[in-house]
Amino acid sequence: MSDEPQIPVSPDDETEIPESHPRYESLLTRHRIEHGVDLGITSRQGLIAQGRGEAYDYLLGERTIESADDAARAATAQFLLADHPVVSVNGNVAALVPGEVVELADVTGAEIEVNLFNRTKERMERIAAHLREHGAEDVKGLAGDGEIPGLDHARATVDADGIGAADAVLVPLEDGDRAEALAAMGKAEIVIDLNPLSRSAQAASVPIVDNIIRAVPNVARHARELRDADESELRAIVDSFDADAALAAAEETIRRGE
Ligand code: ATP
Numbered sequence: 030m031s032d033e034p035q036i037p038v039s040p041d042d043e044t045e046i047p048e049s050h051p052r053y054e055s056l057l058t059r060h061r062i063e064h065g066v067d068l069g070i071t072s073r074q075g076l077i078a079q080g081r082g083e084a085y086d087y088l089l090g091e092r093t094i095e096s097a098d099d100a101a102r103a104a105t106a107q108f109l110l111a112d113h114p115v116v117s118v119n120g121n122v123a124a125l126v127p128g129e130v131v132e133l134a135d136v137t138g139a140e141i142e143v144n145l146f147n148r149t150k151e152r153m154e155r156i157a158a159h160l161r162e163h164g165a166e167d168v169k170g171l172a173g174d175g176e177i178p179g180l181d182h183a184r185a186t187v188d189a190d191g192i193g194a195a196d197a198v199l200v201p202l203e204d205g206d207r208a209e210a211l212a213a214m215g216k217a218e219i220v221i222d223l224n225p226l227s228r229s230a231q232a233a234s235v236p237i238v239d240n241i242i243r244a245v246p247n248v249a250r251h252a253r254e255l256r257d258a259d260e261s262e263l264r265a266i267v268d269s270f271d272a273d274a275a276l277a278a279a280e281e282t283i284r285r286g287e
Pocket residue numbers: 077078079080081082083085125202203204205206221222223224226227228229230239240241242
């Protein structure tokens with residue numbers, strides 16, 4: 030018998046996962062995603078996306094690298110400068126960081142919009158309800174009366190007065206196509222994605238190469254620090270950020286393992 034704490038075979042309750050386990054965070058994350066599928070808020074495709082993300086996280090050392098923290102700060106400044114910032118939420122984001130998204134939106138004055146690759150009315154409503162259970166007051170996305178140009182109809186749908194009218198959008202885990210189409214609309218686009226080679230990360234004005242589990246609370250932390258900063262300070266933070274350098278730094282960390 031090993032001394033290793035037992036991994037719950039079927040963790041119905043995340044408190045069953047022993048915090049002392051060396052893969053505690055990863056197990057907790059998997060549990061939340063699995064639970065999201067059971068609740069009907071995460072798609073089965075979302076399980077695969079999570080797996081891809083985990084592989085990159087492993088290679089990054091499962092930590093927030095310095096360039097990702099700089100990106101989170103630049104993203105925060107961009108959001109605080111915006112007239113109409115919106116956080117886009119999909120099934121993985123809703124399963125992993127619902128409360129953290131609500132907090133980020135509160136502290137930056139952003140709106141929350143549910144936006145799905147596989148859009149069904151039922152899943153949209155479940156995610157909105159899940160976010161409200163975690164404290165969100167107003168959740169956009171259900172109107173679906175706007176469109177991102179350049180995409181086929183099903184994937185283009187947004188709220189006209191939400192993402193449609195936003196000047197800055199935070200899209201954690203967006204697919205490459207839509208990230209490119211949003212960037213083409215001239216919006217400041219902040220992407221959180223563990224893969225620096227992903228087209229989503231490459232299309233972003235501010236790519237944060239980090240796990241959403243760490244990155245979303247990190248942006249909220251920066252926002253608490255920066256919320257009283259004046260416009261020129263925020264502008265300087267945004268202007269000094271170099272997206273290509275941030276992506277290169279993340280790729281270098283993955284390749285060299287340091
Ligand atoms: P491309 O962007 O190159 O077009 P894609 O976005 O269509 O590819 P997917 O596998 O659908 O590819 O996207 C999942 C993306 O989300 C991956 O890049 C993965 O690294 C990222 N990802 C998954 N889970 C997380 C997470 N918890 N935190 C941050 N990023 C994640």
